[in-house]
Amino acid sequence: SQTIHQWPATLVQPVGSPLSLECTVEGTSNPNLYWYRQAAGRGLQLLFYSVGIGQISSEVPQNLSASRPQDRQFILSSKKLLLSDSGFYLCAWGPPGYTFGSGTRLTVV
Amino acid sequence: GQNIDQPTEMTATEGAIVQINCTYQTSGFNGLFWYQQHAGEAPTFLSYNVLDGLEEKGRFSSFLSRSKGYSYLLLKELQMKDSASYLCAPTRDKIIFGKGTRLHILP
Numbered sequence: 001s002q003t004i005h006q007w008p009a010t011l012v013q014p015v016g017s018p019l020s021l022e023c024t025v026e027g028t029s030n031p032n033l034y035w036y037r038q039a040a041g042r043g044l045q046l047l048f049y050s051v052g053i054g055q056i057s058s059e060v061p062q063n064l065s066a067s068r069p070q071d072r073q074f075i076l077s078s079k080k081l082l083l084s085d086s087g088f089y090l091c092a093w094g095p096p097g098y099t100f101g102s103g104t105r106l107t108v109v
Numbered sequence: 110g111q112n113i114d115q116p117t118e119m120t121a122t123e124g125a126i127v128q129i130n131c132t133y134q135t136s137g138f139n140g141l142f143w144y145q146q147h148a149g150e151a152p153t154f155l156s157y158n159v160l161d162g163l164e165e166k167g168r169f170s171s172f173l174s175r176s177k178g179y180s181y182l183l184l185k186e187l188q189m190k191d192s193a194s195y196l197c198a199p200t201r202d203k204i205i206f207g208k209g210t211r212l213h214i215l216p
Contacts, residue, residue, distance in 0.1 A: 100151040103151045
């Protein structure tokens with residue numbers, strides 16, 4: 001069966017510090033992978049998606065970046081966090097259907 | 110571009126039926142998802158409609174009209190645990206979510 005792992009669950013980081021969130025998928029090959037962000041009380045915003053190794057599409061210009069070094073690994077990074085980067089970050093994979101990881105709650109202080 | 114419109118909030122009574130409407134405009138369309146999201150948790154899959162018509166799955170049903178850019182999610186025999194946000198998401202090669210409808214269930 002397919003599973004998706006996302007960590008850490010919660011993270012508190014100071015402004016200006018770097019960020020690395022990792023997501024891995026098991027039990028499937030060549031999935032589409034997605035990073036979403038949900039600010040408090042807001043909808044899900046698509047940040048990046050990838051249809052294969054090294055292939056990244058950015059949906060929103062920002063100080064975040066994504067990489068896909070392996071088929072089932074998707075990484076979200078930042079060199080310098082901003083206060084506005086706080087939110088609930090979700091990784092997802094598909095098709096068929098789109099399954100979400102359990103999310104990382106990031107607070108930038 | 111993509112535009113998704115669904116009510117911000119709805120309130121219903123335990124045991125009742127509620128219909129959550131969604132209208133969308135997309136450039137390209139493969140199908141439409143509905144997801145449920147409880148506060149502080151990740152969304153979970155409810156339904157996926159590709160063709161026009163009604164798909165029934167237990168207490169939840171979802172309807173799609175591609176020509177009208179319209180879908181609804183029907184929840185029957187409401188339970189308190191159904192209090193959550195419901196996200197309409199038309200898709201092509203990626204899912205773009207609406208802002209969701211927050212459903213409150215009253216005892």
